[in-house]
Amino acid sequence: MAKIVHREELAQGTIILNEIEAPRISRKAKPGQFVILQADETGERIPLTMADTDPEKGTITIIYMVVGKSTARFRDLKVGEEYYALIGPLGAPTHIEKIGKVVCVGGGTGIAVLHPIARALKDAGNEVTAILGSRTYDLLILEEQMRNASHTLHICTDDGSMGHHGFVTDVLKETIEKEDIALVVAIGPIPMMKFCSLITKEKGIKTMVSLNPIMVDGTGMCGGCRVSVGGNTKFACVDGPEFDGHQVDFDELAKRLASYTEVEKQSVDAYNKCKCNAN
Amino acid sequence: MADKKEKVDRVVMPEQDPDVRRRNFMEVPLGLSEEMAITEAKRCLQCKKPACVEGCPVSVSIPEFIKCIADGDFSAAARKLWERNALPAVCGRVCPQEEQCEGRCVLGKKGKPVAIGYLERFAADWERTNGTGDVPAVAEKTGKKVAVVGSGPSGLTVAGDLLIKGHDVTIFEAFHKPGGVLVYGIPEFRLPKEIVASEVATLEKMGADIECNTVIGATVTIDELFAEGYDAAYIGVGAGLPRFMDLPGENLIGVYSANEYLTRTNLMKGYLFPEYDTPIARGRNVVVLGAGNVAMDSARTAMRLGADSVKVVYRRSREEMPARNEELHHAEEEKIEFVLLTNPIQFFGDENGRLTGMECLKMELGEPDASGRRRPMAIEGSEFKIDCDLVVVAVGSNANPLLTKTTPDLALNKWGNIISDPVTGKTSKKAVWAGGDIVTGAATVILAMGAGRAAANSMHEYLTLGW
Ligand SMILES: Cc1cc2nc3c(=O)[nH]c(=O)nc-3n(C[C@H](O)[C@H](O)[C@H](O)COP(=O)(O)OP(=O)(O)OC[C@H]3O[C@@H](n4cnc5c(N)ncnc54)[C@H](O)[C@@H]3O)c2cc1C
Ligand SMILES: Cc1cc2nc3c(=O)[nH]c(=O)nc-3n(C[C@H](O)[C@H](O)[C@H](O)COP(=O)(O)OP(=O)(O)OC[C@H]3O[C@@H](n4cnc5c(N)ncnc54)[C@H](O)[C@@H]3O)c2cc1C
Ligand code: SF4
Ligand code: SF4
Ligand code: FES
Numbered sequence: 043m044a045k046i047v048h049r050e051e052l053a054q055g056t057i058i059l060n061e062i063e064a065p066r067i068s069r070k071a072k073p074g075q076f077v078i079l080q081a082d083e084t085g086e087r088i089p090l091t092m093a094d095t096d097p098e099k100g101t102i103t104i105i106y107m108v109v110g111k112s113t114a115r116f117r118d119l120k121v122g123e124e125y126y127a128l129i130g131p132l133g134a135p136t137h138i139e140k141i142g143k144v145v146c147v148g149g150g151t152g153i154a155v156l157h158p159i160a161r162a163l164k165d166a167g168n169e170v171t172a173i174l175g176s177r178t179y180d181l182l183i184l185e186e187q188m189r190n191a192s193h194t195l196h197i198c199t200d201d202g203s204m205g206h207h208g209f210v211t212d213v214l215k216e217t218i219e220k221e222d223i224a225l226v227v228a229i230g231p232i233p234m235m236k237f238c239s240l241i242t243k244e245k246g247i248k249t250m251v252s253l254n255p256i257m258v259d260g261t262g263m264c265g266g267c268r269v270s271v272g273g274n275t276k277f278a279c280v281d282g283p284e285f286d287g288h289q290v291d292f293d294e295l296a297k298r299l300a301s302y303t304e305v306e307k308q309s310v311d312a313y314n315k316c317k318c319n320a321n
Numbered sequence: 322m323a324d325k326k327e328k329v330d331r332v333v334m335p336e337q338d339p340d341v342r343r344r345n346f347m348e349v350p351l352g353l354s355e356e357m358a359i360t361e362a363k364r365c366l367q368c369k370k371p372a373c374v375e376g377c378p379v380s381v382s383i384p385e386f387i388k389c390i391a392d393g394d395f396s397a398a399a400r401k402l403w404e405r406n407a408l409p410a411v412c413g414r415v416c417p418q419e420e421q422c423e424g425r426c427v428l429g430k431k432g433k434p435v436a437i438g439y440l441e442r443f444a445a446d447w448e449r450t451n452g453t454g455d456v457p458a459v460a461e462k463t464g465k466k467v468a469v470v471g472s473g474p475s476g477l478t479v480a481g482d483l484l485i486k487g488h489d490v491t492i493f494e495a496f497h498k499p500g501g502v503l504v505y506g507i508p509e510f511r512l513p514k515e516i517v518a519s520e521v522a523t524l525e526k527m528g529a530d531i532e533c534n535t536v537i538g539a540t541v542t543i544d545e546l547f548a549e550g551y552d553a554a555y556i557g558v559g560a561g562l563p564r565f566m567d568l569p570g571e572n573l574i575g576v577y578s579a580n581e582y583l584t585r586t587n588l589m590k591g592y593l594f595p596e597y598d599t600p601i602a603r604g605r606n607v608v609v610l611g612a613g614n615v616a617m618d619s620a621r622t623a624m625r626l627g628a629d630s631v632k633v634v635y636r637r638s639r640e641e642m643p644a645r646n647e648e649l650h651h652a653e654e655e656k657i658e659f660v661l662l663t664n665p666i667q668f669f670g671d672e673n674g675r676l677t678g679m680e681c682l683k684m685e686l687g688e689p690d691a692s693g694r695r696r697p698m699a700i701e702g703s704e705f706k707i708d709c710d711l712v713v714v715a716v717g718s719n720a721n722p723l724l725t726k727t728t729p730d731l732a733l734n735k736w737g738n739i740i741s742d743p744v745t746g747k748t749s750k751k752a753v754w755a756g757g758d759i760v761t762g763a764a765t766v767i768l769a770m771g772a773g774r775a776a777a778n779s780m781h782e783y784l785t786l787g788w
Contacts, residue, residue, distance in 0.1 A: 066540050080497060086589070086598040087497075111598055127497040129534045258589070258599075261495055261536055262721050263561035264581035268572055275565065275572060280723065294572055297674030301574045302600040309595045 044079075044128040047101060049121050052183045056108050057151060058117050059093070065100035067092075067130045073158040074136030074252070074284055077102065078260045080127035081115040088112045089257045089279070091155040092131065093184075102130075105154035105183065111310040118317075132260040133283050136250075140167040142224040145217055146192065147210050147238055149175045149230025153184050155252055156229045161191040163227070169193050171221075173213045175230070179204035211237045223247050228287060232296045239287030249287035253278045255298060270294050331433035332361040339654040343624045346509045346592055349651055350414075350439075355395070358443045362391035365435045368427060373437060376425035379771045381405045383422060383437055390440055399448035402441060403457070407481045408474060408770065410449060410516045411503060413442025415614075416767050417645045449519055456526045460487035465784045468493060468546045468554040470537045470724065473501020474766045475557035475757030477524065478773030479780070484527045486781045491530040491551075493537050498588065501559055503766070505588040506580075508618050510625065511648075514587075538724035543731075543753065553752045553780050556739060557773065560758035562719040566610065570668030571714075575602060575676030579615045579715035586622050604711025607631045608679060610665060611715035612642040617649065619713040620657045631657045632707065636664040636684050636697040660707075662686070664699065668712065678708045718763050728753075738762055746776030754780055 048061035067077060076091045094103035108117045119125070136159050144163050148156035153174055164170045172192035176182040177200045189195050196213045197205030206213055211234070217223065218241070226249045228238035235251040242249040255278050258264040262280040269278050272289035276282060335351040336342070342349050353361065365387045373383045382401055389398035402409040418424070418438040426434035465488045469476045472494040480490045498504050500517040525531065537543065543554055563578035565571055582601070585591040591601030607623040609616050612635040623631045633652070635642060638661050642649060653659070662684040669678045683703035686695035720737040732740045732749035739748055739755040746754040756772030758764055 066535075070540065083497075084590070084597045115598075127534045129495070129497075129536060129540070131539060132536070258581055258584055259496070261539070261561075261723055263563065264584055265563045265565065265578040266581045270572060275567075294674065298572065298574055300673070301602070305594065305600045309598065309600070312595055 044125040046119055046121050046123055046125070052105065053181045055117070057105065057181065057183055058108065059103060059105045060116070060119070061096075061101050061103045062125065062128065063100060064102045064128055064130075067128070068095045068100050068102050069097045071095045071102060071131040072135035073138065073162045075131035075133050076260070076283065077104065077128055077130030078132065078257070079104070079116065079125050079129075081112065081119065082126045085115060085126060086112045087127070087258055087260070088116070089132070089254070089260055091252070091283075093154040093157055105151060107151040110306050111313045114310060114313055129260065133279060134281065136162065136284055138162045138166050142168060143171070143221055144168045144225045144227065145171045145173065145214060145223055147173045147175075147214055147226065147228040147230070147234070148188070149210060149234040150177075150181070151183070152230030152234070152252070153182075153188065156227065157184050157187055157191060159227055159229075160188065164191055164193070168225075171217060172196065173198065173210045173217070175199070175210035175234070177201065209237075210234060211241060214238055215241055218242065218245055218247060225250065226287075227251075232292050232299070235287060235290075236292035239290070239292075243288045250284050251287040251290060252283045253285060253290065253295060254283065255295060256301060269298075329360060329364055331364070332357050332436055332439065334436075334439055339651075339656075342510065343621075343655040344627070346625055348513050349510050352446060353439055353443045355393075355447075358390050358395075358440060359393060361436050362387045362440060364428065365391070366427065372425040372427055373422045373435070376420075377422045378765075378767050379405050379774065381422070381441070386444060387435065387437070387440055390444060395444055395447040396452055398440075398444035399452065402444060406441075406767075406770065407478050408520055408766070409441045410445035411474065411512060411520070412767055412770075413438050413440075413445060414512055415507060415645075415765075417765065419646050421767070449516070456523050457481075457485055459484055459527055462489070463487045463784065465489065465552045466491070466550055467780065467784070468543075468551040469557065470543075470554060471495075471501060471557040471559060471757070471759075472499035472521070472531065473557055473559050473757060473769060474503060475559075475769035475773040476501070476555065477520065478770040479555045479557065479754075479756075479777045480524055480529050481527070482774060482777035483780060484524065484529055486777075488781070488784060489528070489530075491532060492524075493535045494531065494533045495536040496588065497533050499531055499533060501557075505584045506615070506618070508583065508587055508622055510621065511618065536723065538727040543724070543728045543750075547752070553754070553784060555746075555773070555776055555780065556724065556748070556753065556755040556759060557757040557769070558721065558724055558759045560718045560720055560738075560763045562721045563714070564717045564719055565714055566665065566716060568665060568667050570670060570676070570679075573668055573670040573676040574674050575604065575670075575710055576668060576712045576714065577602070579609075579611070579619045579713050580718065582619055582713045583615070583622065586626070592622075592626060601626065602711055603627050604709070605629045606709045607711045607713070608665075608707060608709045609633045609713045609715055611635065611717070612637070612644060613715065613717075614644045614648055616713075616715035617644045617652050619715050621648075621652055621655055623711065623713065624655055624657060628711075632660050632709075633657060634660045634663050634665060634681065634707075636662065637694065638662055638686065641694050662697065664697065666704070676710055676712060678706055679712065680704055680706050720759055720762070731755075736762065741776075744775065745779035746772055747779060752783070
């Protein structure tokens with residue numbers, strides 16, 4: 043169980059795709075839901091969104107960015123090896139309905155989270171415009187898949203290596219000026235979601251974001267994932283991870299994400315050093 | 322004879338020295354030696370109408386098992402215990418004996434009650450380390466399949482009983498390790514995890530299938546389990562939803578629910594970071610809110626993680642503190658301060674969102690409230706500050722709706738607890754039983770096990786006779 047059947051490096055060494063055996067989860071999962079994985083008994087429980095599912099094959103796909111020790115350990119798992127634990131599907135599925143013109147904004151690995159949602163929105167009969175951003179074109183993931191999941195696709199890079207030279211927010215601003223947009227879905231780094239929400243708030247366009255607080259159980263039992271939404275505390279793992287972007291306290295979320303930054307750094311440095319010594 | 326017996330003092334349990342143990346995670350009480358156990362067992366008067374048994378929620382045959390110890394037949398004592406209690410090594414350690422069995426012991430009227438808990442622990446530990454390792458005999462297979470949801474004390478009891486009666490049992494557990502609160506909540510220094518693992522291993526030897534990492538309601542629903550061929554289900558998912566106090570600043574970094582604090586430390590072994598990957602904040606000045614077992618476990622954990630000071634802040638007085646006597650006593654020995662008649666009103670943080678302190682109000686006790694305890698009332702103008710960098714909120718827990726939401730025909734009370742028959746454990750849904758904390762709200766290990774035993778009997782009747 044939880045065996046890796048396929049592995050790809052979407053950006054070398056930093057963005058990894060795993061297709062994993064998970065028959066029960068693959069049958070149940072809906073767009074917007076996530077799983078929790080653990081590399082081994084000593085590992086941390088890490089939440090990752092399902093970028094795709096194949097109920098017939100009984101597999102799910104995750105795409106993650108290597109940022110710390112846990113994701114580095116995931117990176118080092120090979121095809122045929124198993125995750126020690128895989129739990130899901132968790133979180134509330136995205137509410138998919140036909141409402142008209144929709145803009146899907148994705149940044150970094152947020153694009154992996156965005157993809158199944160965009161596809162479902164398109165399948166539901168909406169007209170989907172996708173705006174994707176990355177630091178540089180080499181780090182842009184799922185371009186083809188997102189092209190298929192949308193009617194119009196814009197690419198933005200911070201360094202101008204492809205498409206619009208600048209941020210996704212620039213293109214979002216233009217788009218909502220020109221067209222009558224019913225819904226914006228913004229998934230990516232916190233500053234990106236925050237500024238997208240600010241832009242759409244002025245025009246009163248409904249905006250959905252997907253939050254990524256630190257989690258432990260993913261089932262509502264620890265409260266570690268709490269976020270402030272409209273002045274109320276919500277547990278992202280069960281009440282979310284998607285919320286109304288106009289209501290979210292992004293600054294609080296950003297601070298809470300730094301809870302363990304210092305110790306995590308020691309942890310990943312020790313891991314990488316230990317690996318170097320082994321080689 | 323009787324007079325002579327009473328002159329022997331109640332045995333004193335050897336313990337790790339408080340100054341040493343407050344910095345390690347090893348078990349605090351060290352256990353009785355065989356001689357000590359026999360001497361203590363001989364204090365028991367072998368009452369014809371034993372009051373102690375009435376105090377035990379599962380009516381353990383107390384004089385009988387104690388007699389076996391007095392006679393030096395420790396294995397027989399363990400077997401006697403198992404007739405009523407599947408987890409004596411656990412209960413001997415965590416039952417609130419002073420309110421239950423020992424609270425009723427006749428010797429307690431004049432002197433000190435028989436140390437029933439210590440003896441129970443002794444017999445179970447002896448059998449685990451010296452016994453044959455035989456597992457209870459299992460009846461001929463009935464061909465019926467039962468799903469047990471949750472692997473806490475309640476679910477483990479149901480599983481054991483139904484296996485003995487010949488049914489096939491699968492235990493579904495959301496976490497990656499079985500044991501419920503016994504593994505994620507109660508710390509190593511009070512209940513070594515090896516004991517829980519050994520109990521679970523016994524069930525596996527008896528034929529239990531344990532499917533961890535399976536969240537019923539998310540991965541698969543109760544109705545889908547029936548469609549997969551299960552004939553009956555038991556729900557023992559506990560009361561796992563943390564309660565916060567809804568105070569300003571509660572989302573600052575450094576404010577934890579007890580569930581998160583204890584899960585990171587115990588289940589994820591945060592105290593062994595970086596050997597284990599899950600980090601846990603090590604506060605210097607720690608405040609724990611609440612005064613039950615969960616609060617004591619959190620406070621004593623914080624001390625072991627290296628705190629300079631740990632304060633337990635509670636709005637009532639010492640008498641009302643609901644934790645077991647032994648935990649309060651151990652906590653005080655470990656230099657945990659009790660700040661009583663005090664209620665928090667807000668938390669303060671720095672520009673990075675990290676907790677720096679809190680504000681409290683002094684309280685006084687007024688008239689008794691609905692619980693019969695005197696109601697704490699704020700003293701106006703008594704605000705004061707406590708500097709702290711870590712707060713653990715341990716003021717209770719609620720039912721988690723994850724499973725019940727996806728099982729709409731399961732009747733709930735207004736707090737979201739499952740309604741089940743107090744005698745049989747039957748719920749409003751056909752072929753589904755429930756018990757333990759999900760029914761009663763946060764209670765005790767032994768009550769959760771008692772509910773499991775009752776339900777197992779009712780389930781067996783259903784599986785052999787019908788609903
Ligand atoms: C519901 C949910 C879905 C997610 N889906 C995906 C996904 O599909 N793909 C993906 O790449 N990531 C996703 N994440 C983020 C992912 O869980 C984190 O990147 C991961 O936990 C980091 O673990 P680590 O031990 O490797 O890094 P750590 O050592 O824990 O952290 C390294 C750095 O990352 C930051 N960080 C820590 N936790 C998070 C977090 N939860 N989110 C963002 N930054 C964090 C830290 O501040 C630190 O600077 C998701 C998170 C949630 C809550
Ligand atoms: C820190 C702490 C200290 C305590 N100290 C004491 C003490 O000293 N003495 C005492 O008598 N009592 C004590 N208690 C209370 C006692 O532990 C509980 O009353 C008892 O564990 C309840 O047992 P249970 O089987 O009902 O549930 P739990 O032990 O809570 O087990 C429920 C299990 O179900 C799992 N689960 C939940 N939802 C799902 C789902 N949807 N699908 C699958 N699995 C699920 C959970 O992960 C968990 O493993 C303490 C509790 C805590 C938290
Ligand atoms: S199960 Fe608990 S209450 Fe009953 S005899 Fe044992 S320690 Fe006492
Ligand atoms: S009441 Fe006390 S003395 Fe009497 S049988 Fe029970 S433990 Fe022994
Ligand atoms: S991750 Fe524990 S409550 Fe959400």
